[in-house]
Amino acid sequence: MESYTFADLVGDEELFFAEYWDKKPMLRKNALKGNPSEILSVARLDEMVNMEVIRPPYVRVNLNGNGIPEKAFTQTVTVQGTEIPDSVIPERLYDLYRSGATIVWSSLNHIEPRLRSFCGLISDKLGARTDCVAFLTPAGHQGFNPHHDPVDLFIVQTEGTKHWRLWNPQGERSSQIGTYTEEQLGEPAIDVLMEPGDVLYLPYHTPHAAAARDRTSVHLSIMMRPRKWEELLHKTxxxxxxxxxxxxxxxxxxxxxxxxxxxxxxxxxxxxxxxxNLDASTELDRLLDSGRRLEPGRPPRHRPEDTFAHSASLDVLGPEAKLRRTGIPLEFGASDNGRTQLVCKGRTIAVPSAVAEVLAGLEEGASVDAATLFPDLPVERSVKNAQGFARLGVLEVAA
Ligand SMILES: [Fe+2]
Structure with a gap:
């Protein structure tokens, strides 16, 4: 997938925050280059329906403005003796879709790492919690009637097209969802056929209506909840x-x-x-950082060295592998009977004192062959120890 930035979403950031942020909706045609369907495609949603682990509330169905009861498209399956009461039945979902239903995929950022990263563009920038809801709408169907949502939204069209109308926020903005009639709203401020790569920004309480025209539509609705001064001061x-x-x-x-x-x-x-006495800049940085961590499904991003694949690669480290010390602190405790206590990431382990001495003496940045890292040990045991300390994160493969 193309790697996108926050500026890809909003264009000129200064202009965005001055003119649109928290004020009025913004349209950016062709904002995302590359192939936006790589963010989320109809084909990927087909795969997900058939994963059998997808269940409400991750997937919901809406027909003619009304939610379809879950019972209509789920069944109980048994996983190793445990009953899962609401596993999606793909055929039922497909039937409902063919009859005009919109399939709503909530919090897909919990399931798709790509969407987690994509939402991260927004939450990292704003220090706000984000959540990605995807809408799959069949051609020729209205998704939802004119309404406003109580959260700020970024709308990203990833496949197909959808016709959107948006009106500037009017009246007193509340934190409740609200519906409108066409007569109440008058002429829209933005009237656009959204195509793949197009982006809309809607501050909360922006009335909007959307309908798929002659193409199936997939769009992301990234909800974010910026914090008011009230909440920030409370945290301070x-x-x-x-x-x-x-x-x-x-x-x-x-x-x-x-x-x-x-x-x-x-x-x-x-x-x-x-x-x-508080330094405003330092405190705002702290609040920004805490805001980035509000979404439990997302940060901290996993590091490559935490992955299963990384652990598996350490299993096959050879004698010639070059290793070096990482920055992870090691505390050296008491020695007894030829063994020394090591404390690493809160865990205490006892290792041969000769091994502890080598670790204590390793200079930062210096790389040593796994075979000769622990010179008092036979090659095979030196390599085994090296693997063990690499798994602990104390050693890493030198580039
Ligand atoms: Fe909405």
Missing amino acids: VESLTEGPEFAAFPYIGDSRGASVEEEFQVKLAALATKLG
């Missing part, structure tokens, strides 16, 4: 009031003494001082 105060200074349980009931009120004044003053 929360972090400043951690620790023993604010840990006591005061009695604040009716018969409390004046000393409790005085103490409260002292705490308020202490908090005010802490707030006054």
Whole structure:
């Protein structure tokens, strides 16, 4: 898949944040180069339907604006004695789709690493939680009637086409979903046939209506929940009031003494001082970082060295493999009976003291053959030890 950036989605970032962010919808035709169906295609959705592990709420069905009960397209399957009560029946889903239903795929970022990375473009930039919902709509069918959603949305057309109409947010914006009639809305601000690679941005409360025309449509609706000042300040105060200074349980009931009120004044003053001393830039970076971690299905991204494939590659390290120390800290504990305690990532292991000495003496960046890494050991055991420490993350293969 082409590797995309946040700027691919929004174009000129400065202009986006000044003119559109949290204000009005934006259309960017041809925003994504390459083949956008590689992000999500009809063919991939066919594969997913047939995976047999897909179940509601990851998949839902909507026909003529109404949700179809799950019972209509799921069945119980048994996995090693455990009943899964709502496994999707592909034929039923296909039947409903052929009769005009839209298939809604929720939180696909939990299932597809590609979509997780794609959502990450947005959450990394904004420090906001994101969630990817995909809509598969058959040709010639309205997906949903005019409505607004209580979250900000990025719409990405990945395959086929869909006709969208959007109106600027009107009235007081609320955090509730809302529906409209055509008469209430009047002329749309944006009226577009979305094609693969086109992107729309909708601040929350933007009325919109969409319908597939003469082509099957797949689009992503990436929901994001930016945090208000209220939530950010709450987080800041929360972090400043951690620790023993604010840990006591005061009695604040009716018969409390004046000393409790005085103490409260002292705490308020202490908090005010802490707030006054806070560096805004550092604190915003901290809040940004915490926002990036709000989506439990996503960060931290797995590192290549955490993968099964990486572990498997270490099983076949040969005597000639060049290894070096990683940055993972090692603590050396007591030695007894020729064995030394090592603490690594919270785990304590006892290793031959000669091995511990070699590890302690390895210079950063220097690479050594697995065969001779532990010179006191026979080649085979030196290699086995090297593999073991590589699995622990203490050693890595030198490039
Ligand atoms: Fe919507």
